[in-house]
Amino acid sequence: MKKLLLLTLALTLFMSGCWSRVELEERIIVAAVGFDTAKDPDKIEVTAQIIMPGQLGTTDNGGGNSKEAVNVYTDTGYNVFDALRNITRQTGKKLFLAEIGVFIVGESLARKDIGSVMDFIRRDAEPNIRSWVVVVKGRAKEALETQLTVEKVWALQITKMIQAAKFNAKAPMIDILDFEKATRSATTRPVVPVMTIGQEKETSQNSMYPSRKLVLGGSAIFKDYSLVGCLDEGESRGFLWIDGEVKSGIVVVPHPGGEEQLMALEIIRASSEVKPAISNDGNMSIKIKVNEEGNIGEIRPDHIELFYPENIKMLEKAKQTVIQNEVLAAIEKAQDLNADIFGFGEAVRRKYPKEWPQYEKKWDELFPLLDVQVEVEAKIRRTGMIINPQPD
Known part of the structure; x- marks a missing residue:
């Protein structure tokens, strides 16, 4: 009986395979x-x-x-x-x-x-x-x-x-x-x-x-x-900064020396935190923290002494400004369209499950006026194979 059952199953599999x-x-x-x-x-x-x-x-x-x-x-x-x-x-x-x-x-x-x-x-x-x-x-x-x-x-x-x-x-x-x-x-x-x-x-x-x-x-x-x-592409990256989905890329920043040149700073890793808060009077706000680390990819003209920490800090600040502007631009566009693409509502629901029902009903009214604060911390980890500028 057992052998008959096994034979039947084998034939079934064989026939179904041929049919496929x-x-x-x-x-x-x-x-x-x-x-x-x-x-x-x-x-x-x-x-x-x-x-x-x-x-x-x-x-x-x-x-x-x-x-x-x-x-x-x-x-x-x-x-x-x-x-x-x-x-x-x-x-x-x-x-x-x-x-x-x-x-x-x-x-x-x-x-x-x-x-x-x-x-x-x-x-x-x-x-x-x-x-x-x-x-x-x-x-x-x-x-x-x-x-x-x-x-x-x-x-x-x-x-x-x-x-x-x-x-x-x-x-x-x-x-x-x-x-x-x-x-x-x-x-x-x-x-x-x-x-x-x-x-x-x-x-x-x-x-x-x-x-x-x-x-x-x-x-x-x-x-x-x-x-x-x-x-646009800048606003899209602003959205991705908030969403924690920036894995790589290039941040282009102005040259700190004032020349009409741009520098390329590579993104090697990034993360984000979205923290909602509800005050005692019921007002809601969102705080976003973006952390980014990267390397120097290209500098022209290259007369920046990267040996000095203050020059690295200057580049980090320039990068922070670009990232913050991208994030703020994405938030502004989304609020203009009244479209919560960032999941702010879901973040509020998770942190304040009891209070959430009263906010959910009027989220379309709250989101465009939501107070959103952005903090960015950007670090440069490596300068590449060149530390000092090339001699003239």
Whole structure:
């Protein structure tokens, strides 16, 4: 009996494995999906970048036409599911959505509403809710049709651009799951990286897709699934300072000697603390403390004696000023948009759980007027391989 049971289980696993292989052969892998407004206001335009496995190992030797490793298909529908299913009229195969690395939202649709987009991604069993989400200035279709040079699968290059944001701290990183968590929070609002499409370059004769530059920088702020405003790169880093998500990057500061030169100070580590306080009369305030450590990356002109501690202190103060200005700029923009992107409300709830209900009801009234104090401590740990200036 036991042997029969084991045999049955083995056959079941074998049969299911064969079925999965056959099913996969009848489907095509989607690397990225983009969403835009359609000409028909009752519809949505969806673009899918499809991986062509047979072309991944090919190279263009200069003779004949080189086939792309991806193809891009666009169609419309009354909702996302309808539009994706309509794309199969062009592909002849079902779409396999489990390998999607990034979802791209066109700015026009983002300003309108992306609630239906997020509903489909959460509801369908295939899409990975750990996939990245990005807003593009322009149309998502244009971004997905852009021929990129580093990766044969262009969507993979976009994914790596998002992951590389941690090296310069000029844009946030957020996946579908964290976007939904922030959206469903009583007070916190999600922040999404912004991608810009550059001017079209000369299209290769071997490609049907235009060559353009895609650049990641800045942030888009959402409220109730709609884009309400954007942060520039400096404001975005201000947000990341507060959020404790600055891992690396370059702080550019004015030369203390007064010359029209700038210096580059590398960020090697940073942390932040957000401390809410409620006074006896019920007034609320937030105190932010940012701690940063870094190295000197570049100084020109280089006649600064780094051997003297007072000169290091001077550079640290200049860096503190830049960081503080970025933080204050982010706070000002968020308060102007009445969007608590920093999680201040959540910080108050955790520290004052009993008092929080009375503040939660009127958080939209309190946040724009919230007293926020910022303190920055920046340290320079290393000066690089040069201590004294070069002789004239």
